[in-house]
Structure formats: structure tokens, C-alpha cells
Amino acid sequence: MILSRQDFRQTIRQKRNQLSSDVQHLAGLDLIKQFATLPELNHAQHIALYLTTDGELETMPLIEWLWQQGIQTYLPVIHPFSKGHLLFLHYDHSTPMVLNRYSIAEPKLEQARILPVRQLDLICTPLVGFDSTGHRLGMGGGYYDRTLEPWFHTGQGPKPIGLAHDCQHVERLPTESWDVPLPKIVTPTKIWQWD
Known part of the structure; x- marks a missing residue:
């Protein structure tokens, strides 16, 4: 039986939601150990991440570790206004947060906090699942595929790294034809x- 993308989404989300809070916490710490070995970190000053939701790999320990390294996070x-697209805003302890239409916390929109995508060094992407060829399965909104399209076609702009x-x-x-495979995915x- 061939599983659809929706079947995969459901099955994998179920798996990660069954992880205990202890396992989640340790996975977040182990992620730092793996991430710290990336050669891309040597020159990175501006890294986009995301806040964990729906059983995703815990990112806050990594964000706090990056702050300790003097790296700016977004x-x-x-x-x-631009349907299906993302902006990236500077994030630190004092950033005012709001809930978006998916009930996910995001920085309150302030012009001064926006960094153009091309000025980011790395974009850490969330994903529901990934396979042995680097393809990622997202939530289906296509936000990251659209954001990463210029990188995929020209190699210009921030390098994407999946976290899972x-x-x-x-x-x-x-x-699907619009899917953007990732050059790297970091797990615990x-x-x-x-690449």
C-alpha cells in the first residue's frame, strides 16, 4: 500500500507526539552537540530558527546556546500582505510575542526587527518528516518551499538546514515538483x- 503525504504527516506527527517530555528535553540538548559541529557555524552571525510546536524537536536550548555564542537569532x-510567504524578525529575551493564525507564537511585527532573507546565513526549517534523499515533508502550507526557492535554483541566499x-x-x-530538498538535516x- 502506498502512503499519501497526508498519511505520512499523520503517522510521523503521532510518533513525535508520543515522545515524553524527558526525551524531548534530552533531544534538545543532544541537538546542540550535533549542531555545534556544523562547519556552517564558523562564519554564521544570523540564523533563523522556529519555536517548537506539535511535538517538534525542542529548539529553545539551541537558541539559547546560539545567544551564548554571540549569534543573532530570527x-x-x-x-x-504576501500570501504564503514568511518574514524573519530578530528574536531575543525581550522580543514581544503574539499568536499567529495557527496559534504559534511569533514576534510581534515591527519593521525595525525584520532582516531580509538574503541577509540570513542559515535557515533552520521545521519538518514533519524527511527521507534518505533529503526531501522534507512540511505541514503543507508551502511557506518554507517558497522561502527557499531562490536558494534551490541559484544557490544564493541562506543555506537551509532541517531539524528533526x-x-x-x-x-x-x-x-511534488515544488518541494525543495534540503542539503542537511540535523537530528539528536x-x-x-x-551537499
């Missing part, structure tokens, strides 16, 4: 790379 904000639990890996995902136990 979070995605749903673009208010090990249990989110499957051998092969069904793909290893770095998958195709």
Missing part, C-alpha cells in the same frame, strides 16, 4: 547531508 512571521527527531526519518517520501544523533 523567527519566522507570516507575511501580512530521529523518528521522523522514513526511507522514501512522495514528492546524527547529521544527514547531501
Whole structure:
């Protein structure tokens, strides 16, 4: 039986939502150990991440570790006028937050906090699942595919790196023409790379 993208989404989300809070916490700490070995970090000053929701790999320990390294962090904000697109806003302890239409916390939109995507060094993307060829399965909104399209076609702009639990890996995902495969995906136990 061939599973649809929706079947994969449901199955993998179920798996990661069954992880205990202790496992989640340790996975977040192990993520730092893997992430710290990335050569891309040597020159990175501006890194986009996301806040964890729906059983995703815990990102706050990594964000706080990046702050300790003097690296600026940014979070995605749903673009208010350009449908299906993201803006990235500077994020620190004092950033005012609001809930977006998906009930996910994001920085309150302030012009001064926006950093143009091309000025980011890395974009850490959330994902529901990933396969052995670097394809990611997102939530279906296409926000990250649109954001990463220029990088995929020209190699210009911030490099995308996926973050995921090990249990989110499957051998092969069904793909669509607009899917942007990732050059690297970091899990708590290893770095998958195709670049």
C-alpha cells in the first residue's frame, strides 16, 4: 500500500507526539552537540530558527546556546500582505510575542526587527518528516518551499538546514515538483547531508 503525504504527516506527527517530555528535553540538548559541529557555524552571525510546536524537536536550548555564542537569532512571521510567504524578525529575551493564525507564537511585527532573507546565513526549517534523499515533508502550507526557492535554483541566499527527531526519518517520501530538498538535516544523533 502506498502512503499519501497526508498519511505520512499523520503517522510521523503521532510518533513525535508520543515522545515524553524527558526525551524531548534530552533531544534538545543532544541537538546542540550535533549542531555545534556544523562547519556552517564558523562564519554564521544570523540564523533563523522556529519555536517548537506539535511535538517538534525542542529548539529553545539551541537558541539559547546560539545567544551564548554571540549569534543573532530570527523567527519566522507570516507575511501580512504576501500570501504564503514568511518574514524573519530578530528574536531575543525581550522580543514581544503574539499568536499567529495557527496559534504559534511569533514576534510581534515591527519593521525595525525584520532582516531580509538574503541577509540570513542559515535557515533552520521545521519538518514533519524527511527521507534518505533529503526531501522534507512540511505541514503543507508551502511557506518554507517558497522561502527557499531562490536558494534551490541559484544557490544564493541562506543555506537551509532541517531539524528533526530521529523518528521522523522514513526511507522514501512522495514528492511534488515544488518541494525543495534540503542539503542537511540535523537530528539528536546524527547529521544527514547531501551537499
